[in-house]
Amino acid sequence: MGEQEFQDALDDLEAGAAAAADDSALGEAAAASSHPSVAALVERFGAAILQHRVLSGDEHVVWIPAARVLEILRWLQGDPAQRYDYLADLTAVDWGGGRPLEVVYQLWSIPHRRALRVKATVALNDLEIDSVCSIWNTANWLERETWDMFGIRFRGHPDHRRILMPDSYAEGFPLRKDFPLRGRFTRAEQTRRALATSLEDHYSAEELKIRDDVEEHGRAAGEGAQGMAG
C-alpha cells in the first residue's frame, strides 16, 4: 500500500460518521416478504422494525430499537411460527468515528431451518442494553465477552464479569476502534500488573477447586445410581 493510499485509508477511518451516509456496505434494502420471519415481525411490531437489509443474497438483517430487544427477541424465540431456539452468536460491532455500537444477535431456528440476524444500536455515551440470558442461557458467556471486549453493559445479567481479560484489567475494552493495538500501559506496567494478579482475588475457592472426578465417579459406580443422585 502506497503512502498516499495509507493516508486515504486513515482519513476514511477518521471520517467514520460521514462515511455512514454511504451505507451500501450494510446490504441492499429488501421487501419484508422475502423472509417469513421479517414479514411476521413487521406485521406484529410495525415501526419497531427499523430497517431490513439483505447481504450476500440470503443473509437477512433487521434493526430494532435497543429498548425493545428483550420483548422482540423473546417473541422470536417463543412464537411457534418462528422458534429461533438457537442463539448462534451474540457480539457487537464498533464502526469507529464516534458512530454508535451495534449489538448483533445471530439467530437460527432449528425446527424451521431459518437464520436471522438482529441488530440493535447503542450510543457511545449510553452503552447499555437488556440481557437476553433469560431467553437463551448461552447468552451468559457471549454477553460477558461482549462486555469484556466492547464495554457494553447488559442489564439483568446474572454474572456480569469480564471473561477473557483478567478481572483487574484496567486498560479499557480491546475491540473498540479507539483502543491502541498494544494497550494503554507500557509493557513493563502490563507485565507488573499481570504478575500481581492473584487468582484467589477474583475467583471463589469453589471455582478454583479441581473436582476430584475420579473419586466421585468411583463412589458413584460403587453405590449405583443412588450415589450419583446424592
Next chain:
Amino acid sequence: MGLSLPTAPSGEASFLTTRLDFVLNWARRGSLWPMPFGTACCAIEMMATAASKYDLARFGMERMSFSPRQADLLICAGRVAYKMAPVLRRIWDQMPQPKWSISMGACASSGGVFDVYSMVQGIDTIIPVDVYIPGCPPRPEGLIYGILMLQEKIKGESLTNPTLREEDPERTGRPNLPDGVIDEVAVPYGNSTQQNRVSGLVQTTALARPSDRQP
C-alpha cells in the same frame, strides 16, 4: 564404559570439585525431566519430539513431568498471554533447583507476530531463560538441537559458581527483568511501528471517554 573422568588438574580442592562437577553435570544433563508448558502450536511439535519418530527419551527425557515439583526443565512451547503470566511464574517458582528453562518458538521468545495488548513479549520478562529456540513452530529437530545445547551448557556448570542456583525469595512472583529492559525488548518493529501506544492507529475524541477506563 561411556563415562571417562578427566585427568586431574593441579590443586587439591579443585581436583575434588572438578570431578564432582563432572559427575553431577553428567547425571543432571542425562536425566532432565521436562515440565511441558505447551500453550499453542509449538506444543504439537513438542509432542512429536516426544513421540516415537524423534524419541526424546534418547536424551534422558523419558518422563514428561506434569508436576513442577518433580521437574527440572521448563519447556515453554507457545505464546503466553498476560493472563497466563502469573501461572507461568508460579510454576517456575514451584520447581526445585537445579532447574533450567527453554523458550520454544518465536512467540515464547519474543511475542512473535503477536505484538498486541494481551501477549507477553518474550517469557524472559517473566522467568529466566537458558535456551531460545527460533522457529514458528520449530521442527522437532530444532527442539532437540536446543536441548543438546542446554546439555552443553549444563556440562559447563560448576558447583563453585554461587550465582548459578541463586534465587531471591523476594523476587518470587515478580518480573524477571527491570522495567526499563522490558520496555526496551518490547520496542515495536516491522509494520507494527505504524501504531503508537497513546492513540492506536487513529486519534479519536472518544479516547478521553471516562467510561473507557474501569475503576
